[in-house]
Amino acid sequence: MNKIRFSSHALKRMQERNVSRYIVISSLNNPDIIEISNHAPNRFLAKKRYFNQYFSKEHLLIIVFEINKNIIEIITIIDTSKINKYLNL
Structure with missing residues (x-):
């Protein structure tokens, strides 16, 4: 099991968007898809659809x-609520 570290920027974004550490870690452990970033080969994007309770809709x-x-x-x-813009399944 890898250790997970959050950057200060990630923690700030999580707070601004009311996303818990639990949601982030569970999404990272069970993503819908993982992509390699177009901007850096050592950077990855884990994407997960989930129900955002704060906004009462799928995000x-x-x-x-x-x-x-x-x-x-x-x-x-x-x-984001713009699921189709970022997730092409």
């Missing part, structure tokens, strides 16, 4: 992260 959580040795560094999160 897409995008977790931008890097893996360095045995540490998963969460760079930022994106929480």
